[in-house]
Amino acid sequence: MTKNQDFCLKCGGSRIERFEKEKRLMFHCFDCGQISSRVLTFDDSRLVKTKKGYKHFSIGAIIQKRNRILIIFPHNFPFEYKFPSGHIKKGETPRKALYREVKEETGLNVVSAKLLFHEILDWDSCSRGVDIHEWYLFKVKVKGRIDKFNKEVIRFKWFLPKKIKNLKINKVYQYWLQKSGLIKGK
Numbered sequence: 001m002t003k004n005q006d007f008c009l010k011c012g013g014s015r016i017e018r019f020e021k022e023k024r025l026m027f028h029c030f031d032c033g034q035i036s037s038r039v040l041t042f043d044d045s046r047l048v049k050t051k052k053g054y055k056h057f058s059i060g061a062i063i064q065k066r067n068r069i070l071i072i073f074p075h076n077f078p079f080e081y082k083f084p085s086g087h088i089k090k091g092e093t094p095r096k097a098l099y100r101e102v103k104e105e106t107g108l109n110v111v112s113a114k115l116l117f118h119e120i121l122d123w124d125s126c127s128r129g130v131d132i133h134e135w136y137l138f139k140v141k142v143k144g145r146i147d148k149f150n151k152e153v154i155r156f157k158w159f160l161p162k163k164i165k166n167l168k169i170n171k172v173y174q175y176w177l178q179k180s181g182l183i184k185g186k
C-alpha cells in the first residue's frame with residue numbers, strides 16, 4: 001500500500017495530522033494552523049490533471065431492496081447522506097472498483113451490476129481536495145449482510161424514494177437519484 005500524502009488546501013503545507021471529531025474525519029495543518037474537513041491527498045486513487053484542475057474517477061452504487069434504497073452517512077466530508085460510492089484506484093476497472101467499494105463500505109457482495117450513467121461532474125467536491133469526478137453510476141444487486149461496524153460509515157438506512165426528499169442528501173447523489181428517475185426534482 002502506498003502511503004497517503006496530504007497537502008493543506010490553504011497553504012500547501014504537508015505537515016498534516018488526521019483526527020476524528022464527533023466521528024468525523026478532520027485534518028489539522030501544522031504549518032498554518034488550519035483545521036479542515038478537506039485536504040489534497042495523493043493516494044492510490046486514479047488522478048489526472050485537467051485544464052480545470054485535478055480529476056478523480058468514481059463509482060456509485062444504487063442498491064435497492066423491496067423498493068427501498070440503501071443510504072449511508074459517511075464519516076468524511078461532505079458529511080451528508082449518500083449512497084455507497086468511492087474512488088477508482090490506479091489500474092482498476094470501474095466494475096472492480098464497484099465490487100470493492102460496496103464490500104468495503106457496506107459488507108455486501110455485488111451479485112450483478114448494470115451501468116446506468118457515465119458522466120463527468122465538475123461540481124463534485126470530495127474530502128481529498130478534488131472538485132471534478134468522472135462517474136460510473138451502477139444499479140446493483142447484492143447479497144449478504146450489512147457490516148454495521150464499519151468505521152467509514154456512521155449510519156445505514158433503507159429509504160423509500162419518497163422519504164429521501166426529507167433527508168439532507170448530498171447534491172451529487174440527489175442529482176443521480178433524479179436522473180435515474182427514483183426521486184423527483186424540486
Ligand SMILES: [Zn+2]
Pocket residue numbers: 008009010011012013029030031032033034
Ligand atoms: Zn496549511
Ligand SMILES: [Zn+2]
Pocket residue numbers: 056087125126127128130133
Ligand atoms: Zn475525489
